[in-house]
Amino acid sequence: MEENKRRKFIKDVGVGAAAVGVAGLAGVLSSCKGEQEAPKPAAKAEAPKPKTIEWKMVTTWPPHFPMLGEGADNFAKWVDEMSGGRLKIKVYGGGELVPPLGVFDAVSQGTAEMGHGAAYYWAGKSPATQFFAAVPFGFNAQSLNAWLYSGGGMELWDEVYAKFNLKPFLAGNTGVQMGGWFNKEINTMDDLKGLKMRIPGLGGKVLAKAGGNAVLVAGGEIYTNLDRGVIDATEWVGPFHDLKMGFYKAAKYYYYPGWHEAGTGIEAMVNLDAWNKLPDDLKAIVEAAAYKCNMWMLSEFEAKNNGALQELITKHNVQLKQFPEPVLKELKKLAKEVLDEVADADPMSRKVYDSFLKFQETIFDWNKLTEEQYQQFKYL
Ligand code: CA
Numbered sequence: 001m002e003e004n005k006r007r008k009f010i011k012d013v014g015v016g017a018a019a020v021g022v023a024g025l026a027g028v029l030s031s032c033k034g035e036q037e038a039p040k041p042a043a044k045a046e047a048p049k050p051k052t053i054e055w056k057m058v059t060t061w062p063p064h065f066p067m068l069g070e071g072a073d074n075f076a077k078w079v080d081e082m083s084g085g086r087l088k089i090k091v092y093g094g095g096e097l098v099p100p101l102g103v104f105d106a107v108s109q110g111t112a113e114m115g116h117g118a119a120y121y122w123a124g125k126s127p128a129t130q131f132f133a134a135v136p137f138g139f140n141a142q143s144l145n146a147w148l149y150s151g152g153g154m155e156l157w158d159e160v161y162a163k164f165n166l167k168p169f170l171a172g173n174t175g176v177q178m179g180g181w182f183n184k185e186i187n188t189m190d191d192l193k194g195l196k197m198r199i200p201g202l203g204g205k206v207l208a209k210a211g212g213n214a215v216l217v218a219g220g221e222i223y224t225n226l227d228r229g230v231i232d233a234t235e236w237v238g239p240f241h242d243l244k245m246g247f248y249k250a251a252k253y254y255y256y257p258g259w260h261e262a263g264t265g266i267e268a269m270v271n272l273d274a275w276n277k278l279p280d281d282l283k284a285i286v287e288a289a290a291y292k293c294n295m296w297m298l299s300e301f302e303a304k305n306n307g308a309l310q311e312l313i314t315k316h317n318v319q320l321k322q323f324p325e326p327v328l329k330e331l332k333k334l335a336k337e338v339l340d341e342v343a344d345a346d347p348m349s350r351k352v353y354d355s356f357l358k359f360q361e362t363i364f365d366w367n368k369l370t371e372e373q374y375q376q377f378k379y380l
Contacts (some may be wrong), residue, residue: 052087053086053278055113057090058102059091059116059117060101061100063096065219068266069093074296075091075116076089079289082289092112097111115268116266119133119168119265119267120134121133123200126163126346126348127345127349128346129160132168135335135356136339137259137262137332138262139360140262141176141263141298142263146359146363147359151359152359153355153359156351159348167269168268169267170267171266173265173294173301174297175302176262177236177237177258178236178237178242178257180197180255181254182232183253184253187324189210189330192211192212192327195212195232196212198222198233198235199214199234200216202338205342206335210331222234222247223246234251237301238301239311240307242308242312248318254318259335
């Protein structure tokens with residue numbers, strides 16, 4: 001090819017060549033040199049093999065625990081798939097690497113790069129954490145999503161956890177929970193006095209205000225404690241999970257509604273140093289896996305709860321009971337007092353609670369016109 005033609009050719013193919021890549025262009029140009037000169041094969045640049053990053057994820061759940069632990073397992077699987085194996089996360093059940101309630105410290109200190117649990121387990125670290133899991137008489141899953149993703153809540157969660165060298169993600173939701181398992185009827189507030197109940201977070205503080213004794217026990221130990229009478233009652237999640245936990249063998253009354261947890265957020269957390277070292281595309285993948293985990297878990301619970309409830313009632317003779325309205329009204333009053341006290345005692349909790357309240361006002365106004373109006377006709 002003459003030199004001027006060759007120059008024109010280069011100009012013409014320039015844009016396309018950028019897409020083909022430098023090696024491709026070398027091939028195109030060499031092929032223009034004519035038959036006599038055999039085209040040299042494009043130099044095969046040895047692409048550096050992407051570095052595989054290996055993380056450990058510790059969880060507050062027993063290994064492969066239905067729904068919750070499965071969510072953690074799925075999270076790791078999705079990250080592996082989306083990253084083409086560049087980020088491998090090995091999931092540890094509670095107690096396998098660190099105790100279930102040691103997750104926060106382990107990830108904070110970098111013993112593990114990731115954790116999976118629920119933010120209200122960490123009230124002892126910072127009371128503000130509790131608002132990101134469940135607030136008594138507070139948000140359902142839809143409103144929690146809206147507050148965290150679109151209403152400024154996530155930025156506050158980031159702020160609370162950054163103090164502990166952690167980055168939080170919403171990575172699951174239980175939907176509206178049940179009120180719990182009891183061996184005696186709850187007819188008046190007096191029935192809550194002296195009651196030793198496993199109930200975490202702010203709900204536990206409300207029970208304490210009502211004269212009960214709230215204890216925090218990790219999931220794997222609740223059944224034994226209930227069965228042995230170490231605790232009188234327990235709340236857990238909802239029918240699907242409670243059936244698997246076998247609580248019906250240790251308590252006969254199953255109360256609703258779960259006033260204390262109307263849509264509990266499940267979290268993933270990442271050690272901030274590990275997070276900051278991650279390339280941007282892997283950060284986006286971790287974030288996407290958290291979104292997926294949130295939607296997957298909520299959908300699973302919603303789809304499977306009623307079948308399990310029917311099994312509890314018909315097969316295991318569980319007595320379904322509703323908390324009396326006066327009891328719920330009184331608990332709601334106490335909940336407000338508890339939330340004010342928590343916020344008054346800790347500036348960060350105040351900041352988070354103010355954001356929560358502000359969002360609650362607008363979302364409840366909207367829901368009164370939409371959800372509530374619709375609910376009146378939904379079941380006709
Ligand atoms: Ca619960």
